[in-house]
Amino acid sequence: MAHQQHWSQHVTKHSNALDLDREVFTRDDPAEIAASLKRSAEHSRRRRGTPYQSAMSMLSFYINRAGSTLEPKQKKTLEAAKDELRRLFGRI
Numbered sequence: 001m002a003h004q005q006h007w008s009q010h011v012t013k014h015s016n017a018l019d020l021d022r023e024v025f026t027r028d029d030p031a032e033i034a035a036s037l038k039r040s041a042e043h044s045r046r047r048r049g050t051p052y053q054s055a056m057s058m059l060s061f062y063i064n065r066a067g068s069t070l071e072p073k074q075k076k077t078l079e080a081a082k083d084e085l086r087r088l089f090g091r092i
Contacts, residue, residue, distance in 0.1 A: 018044045018058050025062050030077055033059075034084035052089040059085065 018040045027033050037059060041051035048054070063070065063078050070078075086092045 018047055018054055020058065025059075025066075025078065026074070028077060030080035030084045033078065033081040034088055037081070037085060038088050052085075052091065055085055055089075056082065 018037070020040050021036045024033055024036045024040075027036075034055075037055040038051065041047060041055035041058075044054070049057075059078065059082060063075065066075075083092070
């Protein structure tokens with residue numbers, strides 16, 4: 001049953017996920033989070049789709065996975081990182 005409890009960790013490690021900087025989602029600066037995700041997406045060989053799609057997917061995946069355990073302040077920071085990521089990729 002333990003494997004079902006950690007399915008998201010398995011997905012992150014064994015899928016075509018990005019190779020992320022350590023603790024990127026715990027940072028306080030949305031611009032720093034977005035820049036790190038962009039850098040990872042552009043350099044990763046473990047992604048499908050465009051770098052933008054991969055970076056945004058990983059950020060959304062983390063927010064959804066954390067769910068109600070995510071502190072409101074950190075959720076706000078991560079949501080702001082989405083906007084910053086759009087800006088960095090010229091999507092705004």
